[in-house]
Amino acid sequence: MSQRIHxxxxxxxxxxxxxxEEARNNLLSLGETGIGILEHSHRGKAFLAVYEETEALxxxxxxxxxxxxxxFLQGGASTQFCMTPMNFLTPDDTADYLVTGSWSRKAIAxxxxxxxTHVVCTSEDRxxxxxxxxxxxxPNPAYVHFTSNNTIYGTQFRSEPxxxxxxxxxxxxxxxxxxxxxxxxxxxxxxxxxxxNLGPSGITLVIIxxxxxxxxxxxxxxxxxxRTHAEKDSMFNTPPTFGIYLxxxxxxWLKQLGGLEAMAERNRxxxxxxxxxxxxSSLFRSTADSDSRSLMNxxxxxxxxxxxxxxxxxxxxxxxxxxxxxxSVGGMRASMYNAFPADGVDALIDAMRRFETDHA
Ligand SMILES: *Cc1c(COP(=O)(O)O)cnc(C)c1O
Numbered sequence: 001m002s003q004r005i006h007x008x009x010x011x012x013x014x015x016x017x018x019x020x021e022e023a024r025n026n027l028l029s030l031g032e033t034g035i036g037i038l039e040h041s042h043r044g045k046a047f048l049a050v051y052e053e054t055e056a057l058x059x060x061x062x063x064x065x066x067x068x069x070x071x072f073l074q075g076g077a078s079t080q081f082c083m084t085p086m087n088f089l090t091p092d093d094t095a096d097y098l099v100t101g102s103w104s105r106k107a108i109a110x111x112x113x114x115x116x117t118h119v120v121c122t123s124e125d126r127x128x129x130x131x132x133x134x135x136x137x138x139p140n141p142a143y144v145h146f147t148s149n150n151t152i153y154g155t156q157f158r159s160e161p162x163x164x165x166x167x168x169x170x171x172x173x174x175x176x177x178x179x180x181x182x183x184x185x186x187x188x189x190x191x192x193x194x195x196x197n198l199g200p201s202g203i204t205l206v207i208i209x210x211x212x213x214x215x216x217x218x219x220x221x222x223x224x225x226x227r228t229h230a231e232k233d234s235m236f237n238t239p240p241t242f243g244i245y246l247x248x249x250x251x252x253w254l255k256q257l258g259g260l261e262a263m264a265e266r267n268r269x270x271x272x273x274x275x276x277x278x279x280x281s282s283l284f285r286s287t288a289d290s291d292s293r294s295l296m297n298x299x300x301x302x303x304x305x306x307x308x309x310x311x312x313x314x315x316x317x318x319x320x321x322x323x324x325x326x327x328s329v330g331g332m333r334a335s336m337y338n339a340f341p342a343d344g345v346d347a348l349i350d351a352m353r354r355f356e357t358d359h360a
Pocket of ligand 1: 103
């Protein structure tokens with residue numbers, strides 16, 4: 001097998017090697033069953049055990065209260081952009097959105113199809129390089145929606161936004177879920193496409209308060225109703241079985257490393273080293289305001305598009321892949337989710353140092 005390189009991709013992203021090895025070993029036969037994990041019926045005993053373990057580990061890691069359902073859905077976080085308002089917003093009601101990047105813009109655009117929307121705050125004036133602190137809610141919102149980590153712009157909320165009485169908090173946590181402890185009780189719904197911090201693409205984790213599910217609009221298409229999936233434990237139709245399996249392995253790995261608290265410590269350390277370097281560099285600088293910086297996606301530039309390009313080519317040749325920034329920010333983006341190893345961060349800093357010496 002060829003050498004694995006450092007993969008800074010924003011998603012799908014790097015997974016723990018031990019997880020990949022275990023999955024590989026179970027591709028031809030899950031345990032002693034003689035049937036590979038991809039080939040097991042979702043109704044069979046072997047897969048049900050996998051499903052139950054994944055859900056139990058998820059609840060244990062995040063301390064999810066019993067009055068929340070854990071759902072494993074398909075359609076990515078992007079489908080949640082419409083599912084949340086479809087189920088919880090009526091034409092006469094207003095949903096509040098904190099607009100901190102492209103993903104929240106896409107989320108609010110879907111909500112507009114089902115009811116009224118209100119922008120609590122936006123950082124669009126400075127190309128989303130910060131998390132606004134001045135925020136105004138509408139008088140009586142159905143819910144307040146935010147994107148906890150802005151994958152493209154490299155910003156992240158430090159704490160949950162305020163939720164007026166009677167409203168619930170909805171969060172797109174696709175790019176920082178389980179990267180730090182989360183107090184689920186503060187939320188009505190948290191959703192995340194798995195391909196950044198939790199597993200492969202093709203599976204979306206949804207954690208949702210049960211009383212909301214019951215209250216939800218009864219008149220939405222079957223597959224887009226949370227009630228459908230909650231009543232059938234995500235098995236109304238064929239669930240993403242491999243994704244559930246792999247997510248379970250990632251949860252086991254997280255637990256072995258000490259859970260979300262330990263993961264937060266690791267993530268602070270990894271991103272901290274890179275930001276410290278950036279703050280002292282005479283060539284590179286971070287694009288996000290320092291009080292809004294993401295520990296998951298570190299965005300940076302030289303200030304000269306040509307030099308950025310040269311650096312990306314230099315880094316690629318050094319085995320540091322996926323550093324090209326999103327076109328809406330330019331420059332570079334180092335995505336360093338849970339599974340991204342600390343030595344990869346050191347390798348990046350080392351490459352930046354050498355490039356800086358030659359190009360400053
Ligand atoms: C990647 C990402 C999405 C899109 O997720 P899909 O699973 O591709 O639909 C949405 N929100 C955030 C914050 C993301 O990082």
